[in-house]
Amino acid sequence: MDSDDEIEEAAKWEGSPGTIVLINALEDSSTIKVAHEATCLLIRQYLRSSSSHNIGVSIYGTDQTQTDLNSNNIIDIISMDTPTLEGYKKLRAMDIASYGKAKEYVLSEVLWHCSKIFKDYKKKLSSQTILILTKLLNPPVTTDQKRTLDRVVNLVGSYTKITIINISPDDYPIDKFYKELLIDINKSQEYTLPQAVWNPNVIQNMMYQQSHRHLAVAKLSFEIGPGFSIGVGVYSLLGKSNQSYLKTSNIDAKTNETVTRVTMRSKLTVNPGDSQKVSDDDVSGDSKELPLLDSELLFCQEYGGERIEFTKKEKEEMSNPFGPPMLKLLGFKPAIKLCKEKWFLKAGYFLYPNESVIEGSTVPFKALHKACDEMKTVAICMLCSRANSRPSIVALAPCTRPLDLEIEIGFDVIHIPFAENVREIPQLDDESDKPILQKKQKEEMNKILNSLQFHYKADMFENPKLQSQYRAIEAKALQETSLEPFVDSTIQKPEVYQVIREDVFEELFGPFGVSSIKRSCNTDKSNTIKKIKTEDINESLVQDMIINKSVDKLTVAQIKNILKERNITFSKSLNKADLCELVYENCTS
Structure with a gap:
């Protein structure tokens, strides 16, 4: 399906995601109010998470134009950028229903406006998403329908995700035009008609999920066999919601300006004809300070009391001997051999086909999922998500609808430990009698x-x-x-x-x-059993305890040490009574 060149030229993960929210001003005031409230909740969610997500909010279908681009009947409330408190206040204070409505519903103009924003945006975007909040009842004018469908095909072809959220209190028959529009959005694949939603919190959750759906941790080539690879995206379904802490900054004592820190690497050159040695404190007038090149930079690590030096290239090769970022199939194992709870190293990922890496990857991905599901097996793979990250062994377990998301199929990526990660924990002996449950x-x-x-x-x-x-x-x-x-x-x-x-x-x-009734303390000190310390145990004490049949006063660990000192083999599964019998039988002098 691909060549070696395609694997080497796989798209690198860089940039930040971009999303544009479009609110249809041609709808009734109640629908506009719900869409407005849901959008405010979405911006607030981004402010809470301190996300680097670039988001813009626009209104279309008005009789006014407020935009820097050459577009008609569009108002840009928030220009696409990282969310700010000023933008949120502006959005919340705006009364969208007060604007006049346009004479005609032209949707192609809005889609062209979005493509122009993505194209002219100065920051590099890792993904492009358009969220349209509207009813699917009134189509654009007849003369604009063909242009709208063509515009959608161009946007989807440039890997722009378009999602229509159906805002309505009740179900109703969706117009034929929007069904054709959804076919082009989904590239003629199977799709479900968007259900009517009216709760602003539900709409906010839908928008948040849709804008994050294509935020892949990595977009890789999955090498299934020699000369056969498919494109996949590695996604993290769980994100950390860390508590924000106060940040400190250094301020200049005179100007009260924030002090910035710049790290520079430089080298000191000395005139070869000058025989005088130059120390760190006394720099000769003939010396020059020049920038240090990456090829001249050395790394070192102490080993056996000596400093072993490496160049930058050698360090990168040692850090990742696996090669370029990719996912490589090693083999298959029965699913019963895999225990997610036992081999939990860190939060796993989710694997899904990605057509932007290699076209036609969805069909073999579904075939692999079906085969693993029917045969009850998991795929063992080597995963390297970044060029400078360490490879890890993972298991691909087939799953459907992870975390109740509207995702048909995929694989859970479960991290498996290397041999160096497995720890041998000594068996703990429980001396207390196990309670019998009735x-x-x-x-x-x-x-x-x-x-x-x-x-x-x-x-x-x-x-x-x-x-x-x-x-x-x-x-x-x-x-x-x-x-x-x-x-x-x-x-x-x-x-x-x-x-x-x-x-x-x-x-x-x-x-x-x-x-709770506490056990009363024993006031009779004559019956109190004093524990024997391990360092007090000697040969004469052991013989006295054997004669008096009082070896059971020792702990299990102490009894095992007595047997080990005399090279007496025993099973780890023996209880305390059996260990005492071994002492009586084999340790009598």
Whole structure:
């Protein structure tokens, strides 16, 4: 499907994503209000995450024009850039419904406007996304429909993702034009008609997912065999929502200006005819300071008391001997051999076909997914996501609809440890007697667990600490007198636990809490057993304990040490009583 040249020239991951949100001003005021509120929530979400995502907001279908480009009936509320508090305030204060409506609905003009923004944007974009908030009821004028479809084909051909969000309180028959438009957006592949949504929070979540769907960690060539590769994208479905901390900066004492730091590498050259040695503190007048080239830069590492030097090229080759960034298939293993919980090293990725790397990759990707799913196997691969990153062993497990997303198929990328990562943890001996559970106790606990079960979704719980902090910061930044209400979803609901019979649970497993009965201390010191320290154990003490049959006063670890000192082999699965019998049988002098 590809050649070696195509693998070497795979697209590098660079730039930041760009998204344009379009609001249809030709709709009724209630629809415009919902779209406006959802867009404000989206900008606020980007402000909270301090994202480098470039986003712009425009209104189309108005009788006015406010844009730097040569477009008609379009108002750019927020020019495409990283979200700012000023832009959010401007968007929130705007009354979109107050603008007049255009005489004709021309959609091709809006799409041309978006393509012009992406083309003229100064920053490099890693992805381009257009989100259209509108109803799918009224099509553009007849003379503009053909131009709109052609414009969509050009945008999709340039890898611009177009998503239409159907804003409506009720379902209705979608116009025929929008069905043809969706066919061109999805490149004549299977698609589902967008469902009507009316909740601004749901619309905000949909926009946030759509704008992040193509944010791949890496776009790689997946080498399945010699001369056979497909294009894939490696995605991270889980992102860190770190708590923001106060940043400190150094200020000049005289001017109060922020002090910036610049790191420069330079070398000092000395005139060859000058025999006088130049020290670090005394620089000769004939010496010159020149910039240090990358080819002259050396790295070193101490090994055995000596400094081993490497050039920059040698360091890069040692850091990544695997080669260019790619995914390479090593073989297959039964899925039962893989345990995600046991081999968890770090958060895994999600693998999905990417046509921008190698065209036609979707069909073999689906075939591989179907084969692994039917044969209950996982693919073991070598993954190198960056040119300067270390390769790792991963397992590709077939999955569908990860985290309840509208994704048909894909592979979970599970990191597998190398031999150097596996630690041998010594077996811990539990000296305490294991409690015996009665059948009645098991049955009661099963009833409790069954009564507390619920349907889990990935977006059910929000971090209460982060949410409360965001609302406090936003209230101060926006000069709001009251905080936005927040419902803590991690707090237990008392009504859920009313199904538990407290008397039966207390009888079987209790008592609990402050009412627990503590064991009274033994006041008779004559019956108190004093623990023997390991350093106090000698041969005479061992013989006395064997004669008195009191070896069981020692700990399991101490008994094992006695057996090891006498080169007596024993199984690790033996309990304390069996170990004592071995001492009585083999350690008598």
